[in-house]
Amino acid sequence: MKKVFKLQIVLLSLLVLVSISFTGCSGISYTPGASFGYFIREENGSIFVEWSAEQKDTSFTGIVSTDGKISAYRLKEWEEEDVINVTEDKIKFSATLSSGDYSDGFVFSISDYNYIEFDLKINDGYDLSRIHIGGFLENPEENVFRIEKDYFSKVRGKPWYSRRPFSEFFYKLYSNKYFTFIYIFILGIIIIEILRITVFEKFKRKIIPVTISYAVLVVIEVCIYYILKFLVC
Numbered sequence: 001m002k003k004v005f006k007l008q009i010v011l012l013s014l015l016v017l018v019s020i021s022f023t024g025c026s027g028i029s030y031t032p033g034a035s036f037g038y039f040i041r042e043e044n045g046s047i048f049v050e051w052s053a054e055q056k057d058t059s060f061t062g063i064v065s066t067d068g069k070i071s072a073y074r075l076k077e078w079e080e081e082d083v084i085n086v087t088e089d090k091i092k093f094s095a096t097l098s099s100g101d102y103s104d105g106f107v108f109s110i111s112d113y114n115y116i117e118f119d120l121k122i123n124d125g126y127d128l129s130r131i132h133i134g135g136f137l138e139n140p141e142e143n144v145f146r147i148e149k150d151y152f153s154k155v156r157g158k159p160w161y162s163r164r165p166f167s168e169f170f171y172k173l174y175s176n177k178y179f180t181f182i183y184i185f186i187l188g189i190i191i192i193e194i195l196r197i198t199v200f201e202k203f204k205r206k207i208i209p210v211t212i213s214y215a216v217l218v219v220i221e222v223c224i225y226y227i228l229k230f231l232v233c
Helices: 002-023 151-157 166-175 177-197 207-232
Strands: 037-043 046-052 058-066 069-076 083-086 090-097 103-111 115-122 131-133 144-148
Touching: 037 115, 046 090, 058 103, 069 083, 069 090, 090 103, 144 151, 166 177, 166 207, 177 207
Parallel strands: 037 131
Antiparallel strands: 037 046, 046 103, 058 090, 058 115, 069 103, 083 090, 115 144
16 A cells, blocks of 8 residues: 555656646747747847748748837847848848758847837748747737737746646646546546556455545546636636
């Protein structure tokens, strides 16, 4: 019985460690030449707009505008054929990545603004799933979109379970709760029956650990229901 309890503790500890490791993905990290799309982040008051392609010819064009004032900017890994035009309230750019050019971008500082508007294209078309703003898989919902002044701080302040893809995952589990709980219950029965014919076979009165296991399964089902309800609602 002690061995079974220790095994449960180890599995629970591993699950907690995996969950904690996921919470660290609060910002945007990408691999130039392997990741594909736009990656927009804020750091020390500056806005970083970067893009990367999967080692193939890809054009990135766009307009970044604001109701504030762009006070400074600098280029990142820029080539001579790439074009950028910066005015007081607008940045217009056109750049191409080739098989040997993995990423480009620019950084700008902005003051006295309420919003920043983005109109970003890849190969002259829109692909919102390839635009990450402030966090991985934090995608815009419209082709031309705006973010408010405090957008990045709000993204950083989100708890891990409210971040994508976790929020969508938990929502789907809760919205299909009957299927979720039936699936978990069937999986639990399979595990308990395997334990019954292996580990519990050594016990003189194996009905006791089997009964306890089913009681634990019911408790787990109830806990999962309330946890999902807390995470979604």
